[in-house]
Amino acid sequence: MTISDIAKMAGVSSAAVSRYLNGGPLSEQKRAIIREVVEKTGYRPDTTAQTLRTGKVNQVGVIAPSIGSQSVGQLTAGIASELDARNYLLLLGNTELDAQRELGYLTAMQRNHVAGIILLGSYYTPQLAQALKNCSVPVVVTGQRFPDVACVYNDDHTAARELTQRMLEHGRRRIVYIGGSERDDATGIQRREGVQDALRDAGLDGDQLPRICCNAFTVEEGQRCMQELLTRCPFLDGVVCVTDTVAFGAMHALKQAGRQIGRDVGLAGIGDSWAGNVTDPGLATVRFYQKQVGQEAARILLQMLEEKEHGGPVRQVTLGYQVVERGSL
Amino acid sequence: MTISDIAKMAGVSSAAVSRYLNGGPLSEQKRAIIREVVEKTGYRPDTTAQTLRTGKVNQVGVIAPSIGSQSVGQLTAGIASELDARNYLLLLGNTELDAQRELGYLTAMQRNHVAGIILLGSYYTPQLAQALKNCSVPVVVTGQRFPDVACVYNDDHTAARELTQRMLEHGRRRIVYIGGSERDDATGIQRREGVQDALRDAGLDGDQLPRICCNAFTVEEGQRCMQELLTRCPFLDGVVCVTDTVAFGAMHALKQAGRQIGRDVGLAGIGDSWAGNVTDPGLATVRFYQKQVGQEAARILLQMLEEKEHGGPVRQVTLGYQVVERGSL
Structure with a gap:
């Protein structure tokens, strides 16, 4: 063609x-x-020939939910390093978790003739599914497993399960959970189910897990949710949080309530924020490899751009994780 | 024309x-x-007419030293929000503090016909000065005061001076400083001189300020530098750090050495990292308004794009700061 x-x-x-x-x-x-x-x-035009002819460098679009967060920053840095090495420029769309802006960027980037798009996924809606299906350029999704599209994502379910198992090994039995919106499959559903499965593995009733959903992954929300759970479940002895930032808020609330973390109560987050090392005690967590997720996504996209034929199998890649034990467990 | x-x-x-x-x-x-x-x-072409004609949205280039850091993330989010509201797309170059990549992005973005460029400044070199002078599109620099170019920057000097004054008011007299590379004017020279001026204001010898330069703004470097200063100046009773991240490392080292922070020794950082709220004690710091710096830079750039005439005065804007007192002082 x-x-x-x-x-x-x-x-x-x-x-x-x-x-x-x-x-x-x-x-x-x-x-x-x-x-x-x-x-x-x-x-799809042969982009290398195009670059030679027009003197322009090709562009790849990256659509992100919030460029200010550590995990998105690391992921974007990973994408940027791969694109830079292959002489592509990065067109960034920051959605601030606004679904309309996400769709708007998908359209605008295609109109600006990006070679491909990497979408840092959050909510999967029928509109987004349709927009991805209609996309005229290759797309790779990160952080979520969306159907029928190339994806690179973390094993949120197993990570949350193993983290909770470690907490159970420390003798915690009355574990509670601060989760995120279940519109987000990876952070909302997968992590919550991982915690529940660990409880079931230990012979506890996972369905009865006391839990609360925070409205945003912030310190303030973590603190608010922890205060509410302390009222509902005063005898709790373990808290798993959907992210480290939320866990730092929970840490605050637990200290205010006079609970000694790591002794009276276990606490863990997910995401391995750099700050987990500077709190007292250090925060137990799960490390994901966000920079590598970004690099892998960029490599897959560049490979798709080079394949002249369509219709190969859709690639979906899970990257591993590492449980980080610190004093809070 | x-x-x-x-x-x-x-x-x-x-x-x-x-x-x-x-x-x-x-x-x-x-x-x-x-x-x-x-x-x-x-x-410069009339970009609005161009958009209507070609269906493409105009692009603004943003060149950043490290997209993974909190301040760069906030600044980029500020730029993105302004560009989005005005229907521009953001082309991102992440330099990882590599001067060659910075120059490379300046060239590549012009070749890709960006309407203008926002450079998150770090080191001012003759090569960069020349490249900015030769730039065929308007440029706004943030975070640094470079000559002859529009700039939006923080008042690093006065901020560091006032922060140190607060520490002196807490009775600290044997203050030491962990600084950054002096190739960076804002973080390297301005902040260090601010600390020294505060000492002079208090009748102390600013020139004799015991100090050490960290190799990167990381927790690990902060810890290493603090250990070295504790050996050199065992009687120190106050530590000012060039960034909060460095201060978190210093906090570690001080605790390991058995010093009680906020009682035996005062500690302060600069930048108001969100983590300053979750450490024990909380970290005293200076808050800069990074998101607003980004917004202001984007507004100035868009204004330059709309002015049909060249040769107006160069705009250089300083944004204010706020000292945040917390338990560590």
């Missing part, structure tokens, strides 16, 4: 197709016809 | 100039001629 094949099918000149692909001036009518043919055929 | 003026001066067709501006196919020779005329005249 070449530019002139597309031109023939669309009934326009090769120059018009070239202008379409490079974002040059073109009537709305021609643009629409060419777009239809390009989308129908799944045609 | 219009496209056809540029075409006449370059001795090429208007279509060629248009292709140049849109990154369409063009011979290297024509590209060079047109680039020369565009740079000489300082011509």
Whole structure:
């Protein structure tokens, strides 16, 4: 499939197709016809030749929920290092967890002719599923396992299960859980189910796990949720939190309530924030390899860009984790 | 100045100039001629009209030293929110503090026809000065005061001075300083001089301030430097650190040495990391408004893009700060 094949099918000149692909001036009518043919055929220009011809460097879009967070920053740094080595530029869309902005970036980036898109996934909605299906360029999702699309994600379920097992090994039996929104499969559902499975493995009733859902992964929310759980379950002796930041808030609330962490009560987060090393006691957690997730996603995307044929199997990659035991357990 | 003026001066067709501006196919020779005329005249296309014509959204380049750090993340989020509201996309270059990559991104982004560039400044070198001077699009620098270019930066000097004054008010007299590389004016020189000025204000010898320079703003480096200073100055009773992360490392080392922070010794960082709230005791620090720095930089850049005339005065903006007193002082 070449530019002139597309031109023939669309009934326009090769120059018009070239202008379409490079974002040059073109009537709305021609643009629409060419777009239809390009989308129908799944045609993708040879990007290396394009770079040589136009002097422009190709771009890859990265859509992220919140560039200010440590895990997103590390993941983006991983993507950037791979793209840089392969001479691609990174077009960044920061959604602040706004689903409309996420869809808007998907559209705008395609219109700006990115070679491909890496989506740092959060909520899976029918609109997003449709937008990903209609995407005219290859897409790789990170952090979530979405159906029918290349993904690189952490094993949230097993990680939460093993972390909770470690807490049980420290003799904790009245464990409670501070979780996240279940609209997010990875952090909401997988981590919660991992905790419950560990309780079942130990002969406890996982369904009865006392739990509360925080509204955001912040210190303040962790503190608020912990205070509420202390009221509901005054005899608790272990707390697992959906993220480290939430756990730092819980730590505050536990100290205020006079509970000695690591002795009266076990506490653990997930994500291995650098700050887990500087609190007193240190925070037990699970380390994910976010930079490597970003690198792996970029490598898969670049590989998809180089494959001339469509229709290969969809690649879904899980990266491992490591439980980090510290004094809080 | 219009496209056809540029075409006449370059001795090429208007279509060629248009292709140049849109990154369409063009011979290297024509590209060079047109680039020369565009740079000489300082011509900038009307970007709104361009968006309507090509369907593409304009892009602004952001070059950052390390996207993984909290302050860079917040600053980038501030830039992104302004650009998003004005329908610009953000092209991100992550340098990992590599001067060659910084220069490389400056070139690549111009070649990819960004409307303007925001540079999160670190080291000011003759090469960078030259590259900024030659830049064919407007540039705004954040975090540093570079000459002859629009800048938005924090008042590092006064902030460090006031923070040290607060420590002196707590009766500390044998203050030491863990600083950063002096190749970085803002964090290296300005903060160190602020500390020294506060000592002089209090009748102490600022020149004799015992100090050490860390190799990176990490917990590990903070710990190493603190251990060294404890050996050199065993009677120290106050420690100011160039960043909060470094201060968390110092906190570790002080605790290991059996010093009670906030009682035997005062400790302060700069930057207001969220983690300063979760350590025990809380870390005294200076809050900068990084998100607002990013927003302000984006607003200034967008204003420069809208001004049709060149040669207005260069805008340099300092944003305020706030000293945050916590238990460590």
